[in-house]
Structure formats: structure tokens, C-alpha cells
Amino acid sequence: MPALGHEIVRLEEVSSTNTLAMQRPEYLERHGVVVLARHQTGGRGRMGRHWASLPGRQLQFSVVLHPAFPAHDFPAVALVAGLAVAQALESELGLHPQLKWPNDVLLDGRKVCGILVEGTTGAGGKPRLVVGIGINCLGSSDDFPAELRDSLTTCEHGAGRPVDCEALLRAVLGRLDEGCRRLGAGERPALLAEWRAYGLLGEGQRVRLPTQQGHREGVPVALSPEGYLLVLLDDGTRVTQVSGELEWML
Numbered sequence: 001m002p003a004l005g006h007e008i009v010r011l012e013e014v015s016s017t018n019t020l021a022m023q024r025p026e027y028l029e030r031h032g033v034v035v036l037a038r039h040q041t042g043g044r045g046r047m048g049r050h051w052a053s054l055p056g057r058q059l060q061f062s063v064v065l066h067p068a069f070p071a072h073d074f075p076a077v078a079l080v081a082g083l084a085v086a087q088a089l090e091s092e093l094g095l096h097p098q099l100k101w102p103n104d105v106l107l108d109g110r111k112v113c114g115i116l117v118e119g120t121t122g123a124g125g126k127p128r129l130v131v132g133i134g135i136n137c138l139g140s141s142d143d144f145p146a147e148l149r150d151s152l153t154t155c156e157h158g159a160g161r162p163v164d165c166e167a168l169l170r171a172v173l174g175r176l177d178e179g180c181r182r183l184g185a186g187e188r189p190a191l192l193a194e195w196r197a198y199g200l201l202g203e204g205q206r207v208r209l210p211t212q213q214g215h216r217e218g219v220p221v222a223l224s225p226e227g228y229l230l231v232l233l234d235d236g237t238r239v240t241q242v243s244g245e246l247e248w249m250l
């Protein structure tokens with residue numbers, strides 16, 4: 001398997017790098033191709049949310065994966081990607097990131113990176129995964145729209161010095177490549193153990209879950225072996241959260 005990032009397609013402006021990577025067979029059919037854009041006009045986040053693009057200040061890219069692991073490992077890819085970003089921020093910039101399940105990367109409680117993993121089928125009906133990563137690299141939270149400023153931060157702000165975005169990109173791709181190879185070698189338990197070292201579990205965090213009876217609140221207590229979030233609700237019930245449809249009350 002070629003290394004992730006063996007080819008990086010650099011584009012000035014696209015709607016969404018994830019959408020483009022999934023739409024174009026010349027990208028989707030090549031494992032490890034990275035589609036990177038300076039600006040996205042329709043950047044997408046999880047659960048239909050919009051991703052705010054700041055041209056020239058973020059890393060916004062999508063990595064095409066032809067998974068060499070079984071489908072039951074696919075949900076763990078989002079966590080492996082978050083882990084890769086956290087490890088790269090630590091090794092490249094000396095930062096102390098935290099991971100908010102499933103895959104937001106935080107610095108001092110503010111989001112510095114969002115990840116959107118999408119699955120599709122390619123040639124011959126084979127599964128393809130597109131790992132979209134957006135990292136706020138340069139500038140400060142003041143550069144974002146007013147309503148986002150309190151919840152976002154940047155690597156430059158966290159590090160207190162300018163950041164070499166290209167070096168950070170290479171470090172993230174290297175870590176992600178390593179994580180995906182380990183997933184293929186059956187190392188999901190070890191990868192999730194590493195995720196837990198950065199994960200916001202326990203520590204007085206609270207979450208709110210949508211249920212048919214309305215919203216219920218509880219405490220995130222653990223990761224399941226698959227990478228799902230186990231929540232202890234206030235009424236003592238334990239629930240397993242499979243997707244990201246929960247609200248963190250940070």
C-alpha cells in the first residue's frame with residue numbers, strides 16, 4: 001500500500017475537499033491521495049454542520065483510504081484520525097491536545113481541529129473512506145465569525161509562535177498512515193488505549209443525548225472496544241452512543 005500523502009493535489013478553491021474526493025474517480029480510486037484546498041466555499045462538518053474556512057490560515061484536506069481492515073473497524077477510523085492529529089500537535093508543536101469523542105481535537109477546551117470521515121463505494125463496489133481534516137493553524141480565534149470565537153482556537157495561539165503548516169501536514173499524514181496500518185494489523189485495542197490517554201472521559205464532563213423521550217443528560221465514562229462512547233445517564237442507565245449525536249456540555 002502506498003503511504004498516505006504520496007500525492008497531494010493542491011487546489012485554490014473548492015466547495016468541499018471531501019465531496020470532491022468522493023466525486024472524482026481519479027482521486028477516489030487511488031489509496032493515499034490527499035486533496036487539499038486553500039479555501040472551501042462549502043466545507044462540511046459532522047451532522048450537516050458548516051465548516052468555516054479561513055483561506056491561508058487552515059489546513060483543509062481529505063485523505064482517500066482503501067481500507068485494508070474489516071468493516072467493523074471503520075468506526076474506529078475517526079478516532080484514529082483524531083489521535084493522529086493530537087500526536088502530531090504534541091510532537092511538532094509541544095502542545096497538550098485533548099480529544100472530544102468522536103474526534104474533535106481541543107486545546108484548552110477550544111476546538112482546534114474537526115474531522116469528518118465519510119464512506120462510499122468505489123470501483124467494483126469496493127468500500128472507500130474519505131477522511132476530511134480541518135486544522136486551524138494560523139492566526140487567532142478573532143479571525144473567525146463572532147459566534148464561533150469562544151469555541152475555537154488555533155495552533156499558533158496555542159503554541160505562542162508561528163506554525164509551519166506544511167510540516168504539520170506531513171506529521172499528521174505520517175501518524176495517520178501509521179494508525180491505519182496498525183488498524184489493518186489488528187491493533188484497534190492498542191490504538192483506542194492511546195486515544196483514551198487524550199480523551200475527555202470522566203473528569204466531570206457532561207453530555208446531553210437526544211432520545212425519543214426528549215434530551216437526557218449523563219457522564220461519558222468509557223470507550224467500548226469498537227470505539228463507541230459509553231454514557232452513564234443521571235437515572236443510572238448506561239447507554240452506548242454509536243454516532244456523534246450528542247452534545248458536550250463543556
Ligand code: BTN
Binds near residue numbers: 046113
Ligand atoms: C466537524 O468539526 O464537524 C468536522 C469538520 C471537518 C472539516 C474538514 S475540512 C476538510 C474536509 N472537507 C470538508 O468539507 N470537511 C472536512
